[in-house]
Amino acid sequence: MRIFDPHIHMTSRTTDDYEAMHAAGIRALVEPAFWLGQPRTGVSSFTDYFDSLVGWERFRAAQFGIAHHATIALNPKEANDPRCVPVLDVLERYLVKDGVVAVGEVGFDSMTAEEESAFRRQLELAGEHDLPVLVHTPHRDKLAGTRRTLELVAESGLPPERVLVDHLNETTVTLVDEVGCWAGFSIYPDTKMDEYRMVRILQERGPDRVLVNSAADWGRSDPLKTRKTGDAMLAAGFTDDDVDRVLWRNPVDFFGQSGRLLLDLPERAAADTFEGNSLLRGERATARTA
């Protein structure tokens, strides 16, 4: 089973996790920029974090045979702190980079005016840089937050197929499906979704425009939940091809819209098992190889 985890915060994870992920079939991932648990108080904390996402963490993942990508944004929670908002002015330095495959996580946390303003500005930046968008939906009042999210996306004029609305559940998935955005589900040990409810949703709505992630971070979470979802799909009668579509081809299709995926793995690390080796999605310029 080859797996692409489209949302996982590896900065918070250990090398044991990387080893276990590789053993479970995970060969690529996207690490969205988000809140670190401890609130930041200034712009340079963000830029150092972004540097880590496109630098050290990518290097670290490569040691374990996993292709690492990032999404970059001012997250909704910290959009409420005026000391952090000026980070919006340096985002463009990062949005032009290889391996930066979307603007995100953007969206709502507490549905404030400040969050909405940062959200709008970053939807514009996604348009300017021809990047997809990863939208976080709030933990509290999720239905209202999802509705308002979809209104702002519609106003932005971005094509819905370039927008991923994440952390959905049974009560919010239909809204997202109706407008044609991609639906993201985070499979967690306690909160959010679990793999059996995920299978039920897949049985009901099919495998189109759906991404399944572990969203593993510094909280109680499990970086192998993508694999466990694949196993639960097979146990429920889905085919290997269905699993490959949901856990590999769908994330490659969605983030491939950026033209920035870096699926050329370091061959020393994992060439023996990696089926998608030397695959680079989107515009590719090649050197003369003769």
Added chain:
Amino acid sequence: MTRPRPAPDPATLAALDDRARERLTTLLDDVARDPLRVRRHFPAAAREVARGPLDPTDPDGLRGPTVDDAVREALLVALADALRGDPDRLAVEVGDLYRYGDAAEKRAVLRALPRLDGLGGAGLPLVTDALRTNDVRLVAAALGPYGADRLDPAAWRQGVLKCLFVGVPLAAVAGLDRRADEELAGMVARYVHERVAAGRDVPEDAWLVLDRFPEALPATGLAGELHSPHADRRDAARRALSGRTLPYPGSQED
């Protein structure tokens, strides 16, 4: 414009296909017209022009530049030309490209430093920053010709020792013959002793320094490791010294 911008290095052009060469020309013309455009073109250069190894035996560009390094160097040379007469601005612009660069961009800046007329010593803080990382690509590029000419002896020696630690081939180190000294050899010898005392293998490249300063290794306790009561240490010492005789008595023992 009365003055043509500098042409890219012929070796760079030879590594590109027609489409990539045309794209590079467009980007260089754009930077010549408006130097600030480098902020967009430099990060995007690998996907927009070309990427990959120049030397297939050096896929990560540890010993020499990759294709994307060469393309990015051409952009930086064009930037330096466009900002000629304003070295302060050049230093800020190059420093920011490094500051906001991912590892591939940082590596390209480090490699280009010796080619940037007008930069002078303003690139040295970028070199020392790179030497503080543990990313082999950056450590290797930091010890290129610019670092070889400008790092003070202590920093340069620490950089070379770090190469042995993290697995950067010493072929990446410019001016090794010129700058290696007894003090470096002593540091390398003590490192080799530490490895052997832990029962571990010694990087082959250590000999590139040690063979030139034959007094360094005997000054450590390494020879004593051949007679260690612990088999793993004895074996490690034999492996380390295999093929080398004097001045390491006992190194040919079975």
